[in-house]
Amino acid sequence: xxxxxxxxxxxxxxxxxxxxxxxxxxxxxxxxxxxxxxxxxxxxxxxxxxxxxxxxxxxxxxxxxxxxxxxxxxxxxxxxxxxxxxxxxxxxxxxxxxxxxxxxxxxxxxxxxxxxxxxxxxxxxxxxxxxxxxxxxxxxxxxxxxxxxxxxxxxxxxxxxxxxxxxxxxxxxxxxxxxxxxxxxxxxxxxxxxxxxxxxxxxxxxxxxxxxxxxxxxxxxxxxxxxxxxxxxxxxxxxxxxxxxxxxxxxxxxxxxxxxxxxxxxxxxxxxxxxxxxxxxxxxxxxxxxxxxxxxxxxxxxxxxxxxxxxxxxxxxxxxxxxxxxxxxxxxxxxxxxxxxxxxxxxxxxxxxxxxxxxxxxxxxxxxxxxxxxxxxxxxxxxxxxxxxxxxxxxxxxxxxxxxxxxxxxxxxxxxxxxxxxxxxxxxxxxxxxxxxxxxxx
Numbered sequence: 390x391x392x393x394x395x396x397x398x399x400x401x402x403x404x405x406x407x408x409x410x411x412x413x414x415x416x417x418x419x420x421x422x423x424x425x426x427x428x429x430x431x432x433x434x435x436x437x438x439x440x441x442x443x444x445x446x447x448x449x450x451x452x453x454x455x456x457x458x459x460x461x462x463x464x465x466x467x468x469x470x471x472x473x474x475x476x477x478x479x480x481x482x483x484x485x486x487x488x489x490x491x492x493x494x495x496x497x498x499x500x501x502x503x504x505x506x507x508x509x510x511x512x513x514x515x516x517x518x519x520x521x522x523x524x525x526x527x528x529x530x531x532x533x534x535x536x537x538x539x540x541x542x543x544x545x546x547x548x549x550x551x552x553x554x555x556x557x558x559x560x561x562x563x564x565x566x567x568x569x570x571x572x573x574x575x576x577x578x579x580x581x582x583x584x585x586x587x588x589x590x591x592x593x594x595x596x597x598x599x600x601x602x603x604x605x606x607x608x609x610x611x612x613x614x615x616x617x618x619x620x621x622x623x624x625x626x627x628x629x630x631x632x633x634x635x636x637x638x639x640x641x642x643x644x645x646x647x648x649x650x651x652x653x654x655x656x657x658x659x660x661x662x663x664x665x666x667x668x669x670x671x672x673x674x675x676x677x678x679x680x681x682x683x684x685x686x687x688x689x690x691x692x693x694x695x696x697x698x699x700x701x702x703x704x705x706x707x708x709x710x711x712x713x714x715x716x717x718x719x720x721x722x723x724x725x726x727x728x729x730x731x732x733x734x735x736x737x738x739x740x741x742x743x744x745x746x747x748x749x750x751x752x753x754x755x756x757x758x759x760x761x762x763x764x765x766x767x768x769x770x771x772x773x774x775x776x777x778x779x780x781x782x783x784x785x786x787x788x789x790x791x792x793x794x795x796x797x798x799x800x801x802x803x804x805x806x807x808x809x810x811x812x813x814x815x816x817x818x819x820x821x822x823x824x825x826x827x828x829x830x831x
Contacts, residue, residue, distance in 0.1 A: 391451065392526065394480040394488050395458045396436075396443030399499055399696045402476035407692070408674040409466035410442040410473075413641065420465065421522040427457030432524040434517040434531060436492075438509050439554070439583070439639075439673045440499055440692050445489060447526040451481055486722050489530060490715045493538030495547060499696055500557045501708055502547035507538045508582070529725070537718045541711045554671060555586045555637065558690060559594065562635055562667045565688045571595030575635040577618075578626075578646060580608040583639035583671055591637070592616045600629055604640070630655030636668045638676035645678030652681050661686060731791035731800040735784045737809040742776050 397410055412420050417435060424433035424444065432447035444462070448454025456470075459477070463470040480488040488497070493510055495502045514531040517523035523531065541547060563570050575596040577587045580603035591599055599618035603609035606622055613620040621629050623646075630636065630652065640646055647668060656666055670677040670691040682689045750769055754760070760768070790799045804811060 391448055391454070392482055392485040392530065393446045393448045393451065393454045393458070394443060394485040395446070395455060395462065395477055396441060397462075397473070397476045397478070398441035398443070398497070399692055400497075401478055404673065404675060404691060404693045406466070406473070406476050407440065407442060409468070410437075410462060411673045412437040412442065412465060413643070417516045418520045420461065421517060421520045423461050423464075424458065425522045427454075427461065429453035429457050432517075432527045433522045434513050434527050436509060436513040438506075439671055440696075441492075443492075445485070445527060445530065447524060455479060483719065483723055486530065486726075487715065487719045489534045490537045490718055490722075491712075493534040494541035494711050494715055495538070496708060496711060496715070498554075499692075500554055502542075502711075503554060503557075504538075504542055505554065505586075507535060507542075510534060510538070525729075526726075529729075530722070533718065533722055537715065540718075541714055544714065545710045547708060547711050554695070555583065555590045555669075558637070558669045558671060558695060559590060559635075561690050561695065562669055562688075565665055565667050566634060567664070570635065572597065573635055574598055574600075574633040575637070576600045576602065576629055576633040577612075578602055578636060578638040578676065579640035579672070580605065580612045581639065581641060584637070585612055587637035587639060587671075588612055588616050588618060591635070592618070596635060600633065602626060602629060604642070627651050627654045628658075630666070631658035634663060634666065636666070637671065638668060639671045640676055642672070642676065643674060645674075646676045647681060648678040649680040649684065652677075652687060653684055656684055656686050659686070727791045727793070728788060731788055731803075733811045734800040734803050734809060735787065737811045738784065738803060738807055739780060741807055741809060742780060746772050746776055 397406060399407070402410075412435060417437070421433055421435055424430050424435070424446065429448050429450050430446050431449065434445040436443045436445070442462075444458050446454060446458060448457075459470040459473065462477070463473055466473060491497045492506060495504060495506055498506055510531065514523065514535070517527065517531075559570060566573060570591070571594065573596050575591050575598075577584050577591070577599070579587075580601060584601070584603070588599060588601060591597075597618075599613070599616065601609045601613040601618055601620050602623050602625075603612075604623055606620070609620040609622075612618075626646070630647075631654075636647070638647055647670075652666070652668070659666060665686050665688045667688045667690065668677055668681065670689060673692065675691060677689055677691065681687060746769075750765075750772065753768065754765060787799050787803060803809065
């Protein structure tokens with residue numbers, strides 16, 4: 390079984406493509422089931438956030454697995470696989486492990502070092518575990534990825550540069566508001582994980598008064614009360630917009646919440662001397678509708694614009710140290726993987742030897758019925774010891790060789806020489822819970 394990563398991110402695809410690829414939480418289980426129903430895909434984990442959609446899969450063949458995953462992603466996006474080709478990246482085996490570990494460490498994020506991705510990976514892993522689409526290989530990969538991410542943040546200073554996407558977006562917003570957010574009235578649209586982070590960050594920066602609105606009034610009220618903010622119903626969105634300078638929009642809505650008509654009416658009721666109304670659209674699909682960027686007195690910063698503005702920003706000073714951690718962890722995982730691949734073959738070889746010994750002992754019992762029970766037992770012990778000693782050194786050596794690059798050929802050679810049938814490994818039972826240090830964006 391081989392590892393395959395197929396995905397699209399803010400680096401390779403515009404927001405419009407990510408919007409079509411994005412999988413809503415209530416569709417995750419169904420999409421995971423579709424993935425593992427494909428002929429070449431046996432395990433799958435799906436990560437869908439505001440700036441990436443990735444499938445981590447265990448596949449029986451590279452080309453077949455790639456075709457299967459692309460077909461499911463194309464169906465999700467409502468297009469032909471060829472239309473996605475220029476926006477997808479593919480990583481296989483060791484490169485796949487390296488990519489997943491870099492993602493977990495925050496090295497592949499729009500804001501280098503941000504820790505939210507750990508929560509996103511944890512959620513994706515738990516979804517796959519709940520849907521029973523993560524087997525032995527992906528259980529191990531995801532647990533190690535979460536551990537690598539936590540290690541990167543605890544052993545280096547990457548957190549110092551690793552802002553959250555919300556922090557980075559608000560930094561860009563401040564550039565349009567005189568460089569200062571303190572005392573600026575702000576609105577957060579959405580009361581999920583990203584909305585909660587928005588309220589917390591705005592509060593820490595001294596923005597206020599703060600207001601929260603959400604489709605569910607109860608969630609908006611609970612979030613607002615936790616930070617001493619106010620809550621208003623979504624039906625009053627236009628009026629609320631006219632009273633604020635900053636909006637963080639992060640809902641899970643499938644259609645724009647801040648439409649051109651709503652924003653235009655709000656801008657018409659604002660005092661223009663206060664400066665622009667800055668809309669931070671951190672949602673995928675987008676919360677800010679078409680045409681809003683054309684309105685006078687409105688600045689829209691979405692994922693596409695953030696990627697462009699942050700592309701030349703300073704990288705975390707400890708990124709090189711994190712890269713070294715990731716490289717060492719990748720080699721360690723690959724060593725485990727090569728050893729795990731040969732283990733079923735070694736077990737099958739010992740099982741074959743046990744079967745041969747058992748057959749020969751039964752034949753001996755038929756041919757020499759005069760042997761006593763003690764004599765038969767002694768013969769059996771002797772034959773078993775001989776077989777175990779003969780197999781010991783070869784099986785130890787093949788495990789050592791399998792741990793080296795290209796070691797999978799030794800297991801294949803054993804299977805060929807002894808005509809061994811090695812069953813597929815089953816998923817790991819009783820997988821321990823992994824709780825990283827942060828929540829998710831969406």
